[in-house]
Amino acid sequence: MPAQREMKEKNPWHMPVTIIISVIGVIAIVALVTVAVLQNKPLHQKYKYGIVLDAGSSHTALYIYQWPAEKDNNTGRVEQTHSCKVKGKGISSYAADPWGAGESLTVCMQEAKQQVPVKRHHETPLYLGATAGMRLLNMENSSASDKVFEAVEQALQRFPFSYQGARILSGQEEGAFGWVTVNYLDDRLEQGLETTGALDLGGASTQISFVSDKYDGSESPSNSVTFRLYGNDYNLYTHSFLCYGKDQALRMALAYQTQLGPRTISDPCFHQGYNVSKEYSELYNSPCVSDRKPNGPPVTFNHQGMGNFQQCQEVVKRIFNLTSCKYSQCSFNGVFQPLLQGPFGAFSAYYFVMNFLNLTDTSTPLETVKDKLTQYCATSWAQIRLEHPNVKTKYLAEYCFSGTYILTLLTEGYNFTSESYSNINFIKKIKGSDAGWTLGYMLNLTNMIPAEAPDSPLLPHTGYVSIVTVMALLLFLLFILSLRPLWLRCSKRPQIV
Ligand SMILES: Nc1ncnc2c1ncn2[C@@H]1O[C@H](COP(=O)(O)OP(=O)(O)O)[C@@H](O)[C@H]1O
Ligand SMILES: [Ca+2]
The missing domain is CATH 3.30.420.150 (Exopolyphosphatase. Domain 2)
Structure with a gap:
């Protein structure tokens, strides 16, 4: 089989050193791209949460917000994920029955407990802000307004969130x-x-x-x-x-x-x-x-x-x-x-x-x-x-x-x-x-x-990955080109027949 032997000897890929270098080169390039992609890929999104109760004059509404856990300071990222309308009137209408005001919030608070993942409950800040209804009640009868806040506070503290207070804005x-x-x-x-x-x-x-x-x-x-x-x-x-x-x-x-x-x-x-x-x-x-x-x-x-x-x-x-x-x-x-x-x-x-x-x-x-x-x-x-x-x-x-x-x-x-x-x-x-x-x-x-x-960051994630990929491809091309002289030399070697 002289023709087959000739083929083997002409082909540089059959030379052990060339093969090893090629394999290492390919592995290095694949590793480079993989690391670039994995290191910079946004992690599986974890969220933090915040809860605000809007105690308006006519009714109370609860809002849950979420934002990516690792990027508190980033912009435009906080979004509302859930809202709940409290049944009945605003808390200022409970002057004669302050405990009723606290009670009224429990259905929406239960809903919040379901909506926020359990492991985030303790770190989730919970705020209640009251507006003009309570401003008027406070002007009219400040002790009634204090009692409403007391009841609301007690009701909210029964939940596993990080209660940050209730006040009139x-x-x-x-x-x-x-x-x-x-x-x-x-x-x-x-x-x-x-x-x-x-x-x-x-x-x-x-x-x-x-x-x-x-x-x-x-x-x-x-x-x-x-x-x-x-x-x-x-x-x-x-x-x-x-x-x-x-x-x-x-x-x-x-x-x-x-x-x-x-x-x-x-x-x-x-x-x-x-x-x-x-x-x-x-x-x-x-x-x-x-x-x-x-x-x-x-x-x-x-x-x-x-x-x-x-x-x-x-x-x-x-x-x-x-x-x-x-x-x-x-x-x-x-x-x-x-x-x-x-x-x-x-x-x-x-x-x-x-x-x-x-x-x-x-x-x-x-x-x-x-x-x-x-x-x-x-x-x-x-x-x-x-x-x-x-x-x-x-x-x-x-x-x-x-x-x-x-x-x-x-x-x-x-x-x-x-x-x-x-x-x-x-x-x-x-x-x-x-x-x-x-x-x-x-x-x-x-x-x-x-x-x-x-x-x-200088580049967004996709820009970063694209540049690394292009560079890896260029490296690969350069590597292949660098093998050309070796190739040519082999093909010009005197034939052993
Ligand atoms: N579907 C609706 N149609 C008309 N008015 C509405 C509707 N839903 C809410 N409102 C009104 O919007 C207003 C909301 O005010 P609210 O936030 O409770 O009071 P404040 O901000 O003065 O404390 C109330 O007058 C309420 O009656
Ligand atoms: Ca309002």
């Missing part, structure tokens, strides 16, 4: 943390982009927060909050109007109409055919209206609807003081407000109401929005009920008032114009997380937003 905090949430979720803070203003409408208070270039905070320091986030300084204007949430605003509007204690009030903000007997003591049972209580009114009054948007707007305007202002410019009630600037996200009741009324599209001219609301308010109560059999009667009865209140607050109160109205976005969620103060509150308390921009 100031209006300023509520506004500022709502602004942080919206801008964090939009990745505006991390990237240093122009920020979005935040408009939050609750049941008992409402907040407006935005950055205005012309505003340095000196004209009204109590409306100013400064932040340094990701290496950028922000000078935020914020104001919270206590009693201007939509439920208390409705009380104030009704109080203006019942100041003389009539037995019947004809209310343009409710639909024609709506006729409900209500109690004076219930209407005036709030610090927002208690000083307007008529002397010796009858026990009840008939609340009758008239269904007239124009007249409703006149009634609503009466709850705003639009004349007194000791600053260069004001919103209402003598409160300083700089020039409106930039886009705004309007959430909570702004969204619920405008969404129900099909009016979330702000590219619709303001005049058309008013026309649609005029039509809606003029629809009879019987017809409205027929069209929306599954909507809670209390909400349904109030959407005409609420829509009118929102438009009046935005235009007469905050000075949005036909042009700037289109800068408002009515939103519920951003990237799966609810817009509201809770996320911003937790980010702040867990120091999850750094003051300075974190150092970012």
Whole structure:
């Protein structure tokens, strides 16, 4: 077999040294790529969790947030994974039964126990923040408010989480943390982009927060909050109007109409055919209206609807003081407000109401929005009920008032114009997380937003792996090429025949 022998001798791969070098080379390259891929591959994601209870005036909601365990300081990574609406009213309505307030939270807390992995329970911070309902109760009856907190605290401490306390947020905090949430979720803070203003409408208070270039905070320091986030300084204007949430605003509007204690009030903000007997003591049972209580009114009054948007707007305007202002410019009630600037996200009741009324599209001219609301308010109560059999009667009865209140607050109160109205976005969620103060509150308390921009890796993981792979291939090519001379030499060797 001389031909076969010749082949063997020509082929360098049959030389032991060449074979060993080749094998080692290939193993080295495979090892290099494998190590590069494995070392830099994100580990099987482990998450940390945080729980915030939003004890609002109308109801309490629980939110669970999660973020990758090894990257607390990274940006845009905290997201809402679960929410739970507590059955019944807000904790401030339990003044006469404080333990009931604590009890009311247990169903959602049980749910949280199921949602957060058991081994993370003990390290999961749990916060409760109360807003305007408890602010009002605290003003009215501070010992009742203390008792509610005591009961809530005891109920929450029974769960295996890391309880961090329950407290009333100031209006300023509520506004500022709502602004942080919206801008964090939009990745505006991390990237240093122009920020979005935040408009939050609750049941008992409402907040407006935005950055205005012309505003340095000196004209009204109590409306100013400064932040340094990701290496950028922000000078935020914020104001919270206590009693201007939509439920208390409705009380104030009704109080203006019942100041003389009539037995019947004809209310343009409710639909024609709506006729409900209500109690004076219930209407005036709030610090927002208690000083307007008529002397010796009858026990009840008939609340009758008239269904007239124009007249409703006149009634609503009466709850705003639009004349007194000791600053260069004001919103209402003598409160300083700089020039409106930039886009705004309007959430909570702004969204619920405008969404129900099909009016979330702000590219619709303001005049058309008013026309649609005029039509809606003029629809009879019987017809409205027929069209929306599954909507809670209390909400349904109030959407005409609420829509009118929102438009009046935005235009007469905050000075949005036909042009700037289109800068408002009515939103519920951003990237799966609810817009509201809770996320911003937790980010702040867990120091999850750094003051300075974190150092970012030179390359993202995929870039790193690609470069190593390309380099390994090049090395392999070089290696093969380096074998060429050996090859050629072998093929030129004198034949042994
Ligand atoms: N589906 C809905 N339709 C209309 N209004 C709603 C709906 N869901 C919630 N709301 C209202 O949103 C408001 C939420 O306020 P809340 O956060 O409880 O009060 P605050 O922030 O003033 O403490 C309440 O007025 C509540 O009635
Ligand atoms: Ca709220």
